[in-house]
Structure formats: C-alpha cells, structure tokens
Amino acid sequence: MSATTGLDYLSLQVSNLARARDFYCRVLGITAAPSSPPGVQVLRTRPVPMALRADLPPRTGTAGLGVALWLDCEDVDALHERVMQHGGQVELAPTDGPFGRMFTVADPDGYRLTLHRMKR
Helix, strand or coil: CCCCCCCCCEEEEECCHHHHHHHHHHHCCCEECCCCCCCEEEEECCCCCEEEEECCCCCCCCCCCCCCEEEECCCHHHHHHHHHHCCCEEEEEEEEECCEEEEEEECCCCCEEEEEEECC
16 A cells, blocks of 8 residues: 655745846855756755745735744744844744644745744
8 A cells, every 4th residue: 555654845836037046045045056057946944845936827825924924943033033134924932832832924925834842
C-alpha cells in the first residue's frame, strides 16, 4: 500500500518574484539558494525546502487564502522587531500561544505567515 508520508516541499506562487524574494530574504532573513531555475527563487529552509514561483496564469481567486503557514524561528521578538523595521504588515503581535511564542505577518501576496518558536 502506498501512502503520503508528509510535507516534502513548499512552493508559493507569487505575483512579483523580486518583491517576494525581498520580503522573504531581507525582511524575514531567509537565505536564498545561490541558483534557482528561471521564474523560481529557491529558499534555504529546513526541514522542508521552500521556493517562490512566478505566478502561473491564469490566476483565479486570491492567493494565500485557505493555507496556514507556520515558520520556525530562533527568536520571535527579535524577528518581530526586524519585520517592523522593514515595514512588514503584522497581523498579530507577539504572543504566547499553546505551542509557544508566535506572531503573524502578511507577505506581499497576502499569505499569512505565523513565525513561532515551539515550546521545548
């Protein structure tokens, strides 16, 4: 019997690749891979690799709806400060939740990202 074993790769379709790359790399501090295919920016994330992909027309509806993206970070408050300094759109200020410290920011395409540090 064959079964899915879990998330292996995450690719977000974005309306403006350069703007998205700037947000994820400069604002959130994620490192871009040194090479990527045309129309794609591979990001160095772990444990699941991530990429930004130029929008594949035709787009129907609004991007970012119906998806909950949680990204691990080492210091929630320091990353929140960095996001604020770069003009990020914070949707939820840092708070302590059931799984640990977290805050939520919207990326340029409207994806809601919860940045968190799990309780250990």
